[in-house]
Amino acid sequence: MTTPPLAPSRVEEDALGTRLMPYDTAYGIQTARAVDNFSISGRTIADIEGFVPAILLIKQAAARANHQAGELETSIAEAIERAATEQLHGIKRGDFPVDIYHGGGGTAANMNINEVLANRASEILVGRKGSHPVHPNTHVNMAQSTNDVIPSAMKIAIGNELGSLRGGLAVLVEALLEKERAFGDVLKLARTCLQDALPITFGQQFSGYRAAFQRQAHDIAVLEKSCLSLPLGATAVGTGFASSAAYRRFVYEELRILTGKGYYPEENLFDGLQNADHWIQVSGSLKAIAITLSKLSSDLRLMSSGPRSGLAEITLPAVQPGSSIMPGKINPVMPEMMMQVAFRVIGNDATVTRAVEGELDLNVWESVILDALSESLRLMRRAIPLFVSGCVSGIEVNSKRGLSDASGSLALSTILAAIFGYPAASAVAKHAAQHDLPIGQAAVEYGLISKQDSGRLFADPSVFTNAERSERLIADFKAQLHEPLTRSIPHV
Numbered sequence: 429m430t431t432p433p434l435a436p437s438r439v440e441e442d443a444l445g446t447r448l449m450p451y452d453t454a455y456g457i458q459t460a461r462a463v464d465n466f467s468i469s470g471r472t473i474a475d476i477e478g479f480v481p482a483i484l485l486i487k488q489a490a491a492r493a494n495h496q497a498g499e500l501e502t503s504i505a506e507a508i509e510r511a512a513t514e515q516l517h518g519i520k521r522g523d524f525p526v527d528i529y530h531g532g533g534g535t536a537a538n539m540n541i542n543e544v545l546a547n548r549a550s551e552i553l554v555g556r557k558g559s560h561p562v563h564p565n566t567h568v569n570m571a572q573s574t575n576d577v578i579p580s581a582m583k584i585a586i587g588n589e590l591g592s593l594r595g596g597l598a599v600l601v602e603a604l605l606e607k608e609r610a611f612g613d614v615l616k617l618a619r620t621c622l623q624d625a626l627p628i629t630f631g632q633q634f635s636g637y638r639a640a641f642q643r644q645a646h647d648i649a650v651l652e653k654s655c656l657s658l659p660l661g662a663t664a665v666g667t668g669f670a671s672s673a674a675y676r677r678f679v680y681e682e683l684r685i686l687t688g689k690g691y692y693p694e695e696n697l698f699d700g701l702q703n704a705d706h707w708i709q710v711s712g713s714l715k716a717i718a719i720t721l722s723k724l725s726s727d728l729r730l731m732s733s734g735p736r737s738g739l740a741e742i743t744l745p746a747v748q749p750g751s752s753i754m755p756g757k758i759n760p761v762m763p764e765m766m767m768q769v770a771f772r773v774i775g776n777d778a779t780v781t782r783a784v785e786g787e788l789d790l791n792v793w794e795s796v797i798l799d800a801l802s803e804s805l806r807l808m809r810r811a812i813p814l815f816v817s818g819c820v821s822g823i824e825v826n827s828k829r830g831l832s833d834a835s836g837s838l839a840l841s842t843i844l845a846a847i848f849g850y851p852a853a854s855a856v857a858k859h860a861a862q863h864d865l866p867i868g869q870a871a872v873e874y875g876l877i878s879k880q881d882s883g884r885l886f887a888d889p890s891v892f893t894n895a896e897r898s899e900r901l902i903a904d905f906k907a908q909l910h911e912p913l914t915r916s917i918p919h920v
Contacts, residue, residue, distance in 0.1 A: 454523040456543035456564060462536035466527040469799075473537045474524040476802045478585035481516055483541045485584065485686055486577055486660065487568055488512045493678035494570045504567050507549035514548065528799045533792035534578035542568040571671035571679075573663040575701055575790055580658040582798050584687075586710065587655030589805040590648050596812040597645040597717070603820045604638035607631075615890055616741055616830035617837050626842060627834035627892040630742075630825050637724050644717050651710050656691050659700025665789050666698035704784040704791040707801065711780040714804045718773035721808070721815075725763035725770075728819065732760055740829055745822035762819035769811045776800035834889045840867040843885055843892070844876065846902050847909075852876060881905070 436451035447457045474480050488509050495505035515523070523544050530536045542564035549562040562568065569577075611630030618625040618633070660683075661676040663669050668676060676693070683691045694700040734740035750759035779800040783793035791797075838857045844867070845853035860870035868886035871877045877885070884905065891897045 454520070454544045454547055455525070455540055456547065458536065458539040458564075459526060459543050462526045462530055462540070466530040466536065467525075469527055469529050471528045471799065472521070472524055473526050473528055473540065474519060474521040476528060476585065476798060477806060478588050479537075479581060479798065479802070480519055480524050480541065482581035482584035482588075483538065483577060484512045484516050484545075485683065486572075486581060487541060487545055489679050489682035489686055490570065490572055490675075491568075492682040493675045496678045496682075497571075497672050497674035499672065499675065500567065500570060503553060504549065504562055507552040507562060508545055508568055510552055511545045511548035515544070528795055530795055531792070533574060533790055534794055535574045537795070538569070538574040538577050539564060571663070571675045572660075573670075575664050576659045576662040576697075578794055579700065579704075579791075580660040582794060583655040583658055583706075584691075586798075586801055586805070587652050587689075589802065589809065590652040590655065590710070593714075593717075593805055593809050593812075594645050594648045594652065596809055597641050597648065600812055600816050600820065601638055601641050601645065603816045604634055604641065607820070607823055608634040608638055611825055613890070614825050614827045614830055615834040615893070616825070617833035624833075624837040624839055626839045627837065627889045629890075629893050630830065632893065640720050641717070644713065644720065647713050647716075651713055654706065654709075656689060657694045657700075658691055659694050659697050660691075661693055662697035662701050666696075666701050668697065698789070701790050702786065702788070704786060704794065704797060707780055707797050708784050711777045711801060711804070714773055714801070714808070715777040717808065718770035718804070721812070722767045722770035725760075725766040725815075728763045728823070729760045741826055741833070743824045743826065744819055747818050760819075762815055766811055766815045766819075769807045772807060773804040776804045831889075834892075835886075836866060838867060840886060840889065840892065841871075843898070843902065844871060847905055848876060 437448045438451050439446055440449050440457035441447075442457045442461075444461070447460060449457060449460060453460075491500060491505045491508040491512075494500035495502060524540055526536045526540045545568045546560070546562045546564035549568070550560050553561050608631045611634060614630045615627055616630050616633070618628045658680075659666075660679060661668055661671055663671050680691055680693060728742065728744060731739050731741040732744045735743070744760050744762070746758045748761060750757040750761070777800075780797050783797045783800075784791065786793060838860055841853040841857040841860070843853075844856055856867065856871045856874050856876055859865070859874050860867050863870065863873075865873070866886070868882035871885075872879050872882050885901070891901055
């Protein structure tokens with residue numbers, strides 16, 4: 429039996445020793461060590477939306493800046509930039525195998541990109557693999573540190589994802605606005621503490637949902653803008669050691685040219701490395717959106733419950749059969765999907781909260797912060813359009829049920845309280861509950877008002893949904909009363 433020939437290999441060296449690397453492997457020895465040490469989650473840095481591209485953009489800008497500063501020769505700078513451009517045009521996932529859960533404050537991630545670019549740039553310069561005129565640390569990482577590259581790349585990547593989420597929220601807001609307009613005059617019963625309250629319109633209820641997401645989209649826009657301030661140029665501990673003033677000026681200029689965005693240095697670079705509380709704000713806003721989505725979804729489930737024994741106020745689109753055993757059953761699966769996404773986002777916020785604490789001069793937990801935020805953004809960015817198209821846009825209201833519920837609420841006695849005082853209205857409400865009567869009829873039986881007065885006050889429950897109309901009705905009624913408003917409560 430013949431032994432198969434050994435695959436071509438190359439020898440690489442780092443501070444810990446040497447290692448044989450497969451000849452065609454894009455990365456180098458430090459990446460290989462990281463793969464050995466940290467392969468636990470099945471998610472690599474290439475799986476985090478925008479993260480590897482963000483680092484590649486930083487490396488491009490750094491190469492240009494170092495060249496302009498006179499520190500990096502033209503051929504090497506151009507080769508590094510060409511290598512980065514090739515990857516940006518099509519990220520090769522296999523070239524970036526470092527697990528997102530890795531120690532060292534992101535060193536493995538930074539070196540993975542440095543090694544890939546150095547190897548490819550060397551090949552570009554020499555015309556073949558295996559030679560190393562471009563060094564990952566000396567050239568690709570020039571004037572940089574993992575400690576300023578990784579948090580800068582995080583802000584670039586998360587800032588872009590926030591922009592995408594904001595777009596999804598805009599679609600949701602528009603869908604809710606359409607329902608707000610369509611249902612503007614359709615009555616329903618409001619519920620507080622899950623009990624009957626005063627009438628509102630479906631349009632008013634949906635306006636509340638719409639306004640919440642509109643406000644949260646504004647918050648996301650503010651956070652997106654805050655991601656433009658980077659600690660790039662801080663290098664290892666915030667002093668900017670090993671980076672020239674020219675580099676620190678040029679790197680932001682080049683980054684703005686490459687991205688079209690107005691990136692600028694953080695006011696205090698020590699703060700930029702030491703503290704990660706910015707991510708608390710981002711995660712908190714994501715959690716707020718998630719909880720509001722969950723609340724909306726829960727409300728839709730309640731309002732669509734039934735269809736024969738529940739609230740049955742609305743009908744949600746039927747997107748799939750609801751039971752493997754009960755024919756005809758349809759479940760609110762889209763709101764339930766949305767709520768599960770919200771649960772995950774809330775859990776990720778707990779992870780971020782713990783991880784932003786850090787210690788001393790660097791937060792080293794940025795990998796797990798990035799993974800948690802990226803997952804929250806990815807889930808909501810993908811789920812919201814599905815929720816809109818598969819649920820919100822197709823909501824229909826049961827106007828007959830809504831009118832019936834609104835007309836029958838004991839809370840309509842509130843108008844009696846405004847005219848005759850709370851004790852009289854409370855007595856009428858109690859009488860209506862005991863005898864299963866509408867409030868208007870109970871007030872007549874109780875002797876508080878006439879049948880004609882009952883018609884004036886209760887014939888049109890939509891009056892209760894408009895402050896100006898209800899105020900005018902109460903004032904007119906009081907003005908026409910022939911008895912003092914303190915009339916005694918009659919007994920029947």
